[in-house]
Amino acid sequence: MAQNRIQFQPGMSLPAFIAQYGTEAQCEAALERARWPDGFRCPRCGCQAHCVLHGSPRKMFQCSAC
Ligand SMILES: [Zn+2]
Numbered sequence: 001m002a003q004n005r006i007q008f009q010p011g012m013s014l015p016a017f018i019a020q021y022g023t024e025a026q027c028e029a030a031l032e033r034a035r036w037p038d039g040f041r042c043p044r045c046g047c048q049a050h051c052v053l054h055g056s057p058r059k060m061f062q063c064s065a066c
Helices: 014-021 024-035
Strands: 050-053 060-063
Touching (some): 014 024
Antiparallel strands (some): 050 060
């Protein structure tokens, strides 16, 4: 029987995945690091000054200049 190459590719174990991304805060931090490795930068003007809005279901970053 042929092996499914996708299913058997090397990867992260479930305990390692949970240790790294187990909470919503860990996932948020990982996304922010991936999106802005040097901190927030506005895609429109390039400014780094911003505030964080927590009112919506998602954390929102708002540029202070735009
Ligand atoms: Zn801006």
